[in-house]
Amino acid sequence: MELTFIPAKGEQLWPLHQNTPCSQQLIAGTTLRNQQTQQASSVSHIEHASQIENAWISRADWEAFARQLSTSTACFVLKSADGDILAWAGDPSGPAVTASDDSFLILFPWQFIQVNEQIVSKLDQNNHSGDISPAAHIDGIVHLGKGSRILPGVVIEGNCVIGENCKIGPNCYLRGSTTIGDQCHIGQAVEIKNSIVGHGSSIGHLSYVGDSVIGNHVNFGAGTITSNLRHDGLNHRSTVKGSLIDTGRRKFGAIVGDGTHTGIHTAIYPGRKLGPNSSTRPNETVQRDLES
Structure with missing residues (x-):
């Protein structure tokens, strides 16, 4: 065709x-x-x-x-x-x-999560072009690009696609249908679930990224946490052009534009969007969308 x-x-x-x-x-x-x-x-x-x-x-x-x-x-x-x-x-x-x-x-940007889920969840053959430590545990299908390393203590549950020249771990947890781009660093004790992390991005140690889309060249300071579940269990809503839109997702974290940097211990409310090249201070709580 x-x-x-x-x-x-x-x-x-x-x-x-x-x-x-x-x-x-x-x-x-x-x-x-x-x-x-x-x-x-x-x-x-x-x-x-x-x-x-x-x-x-x-x-x-x-x-x-x-x-x-x-x-x-x-x-x-x-x-x-x-x-x-x-x-x-x-x-x-x-x-x-x-x-x-x-x-x-x-x-809407959260629909990329759904597309990624469709493709990654159906992978049925491993493709390991990088190095995987024997002290890592993998329970799923993994595509690992050239020059990438999975360090000791890493646990992967479900299918995952990791690009070239990445450093994963040590002691981090990847699950769900997760995609990580080229030249990324996923640090010590980080958990990433059902998300897309763009090229050249770094998720600092002790951070959590769930049901999110992270752009290119983003840096998450240590302890940055995305929340992805409402207390009432209802679908998340997100503001688009001044109106709240039902995302159709019960679990939805954040949409983060290219070049964004977060300070250590940043907490991000579910369904929030951070504009390109935006930043947060240490211990900041993101309650509303951030413009650039």
């Missing part, structure tokens, strides 16, 4: 992707665009299709779309369960095929 990506309009992905398209987001060791192209290219019966740049389409939905096309010479449009156009072959005004809930337009 050959894909043409159509530029997205109306994205509300602050504080991520201020100067780059949504398709460049780190997902499972590569970009969102590369992941989508790989999924689509494994499907037959479609010679050429167009896709909205900020649309995520699961492999199963690509396959269902292709089966529909193989039974007819008509042009078809793939729509999300909410009625948004995701992709089409031929005429974008053709009859619609409805996708599952696994395919959707990416309009």
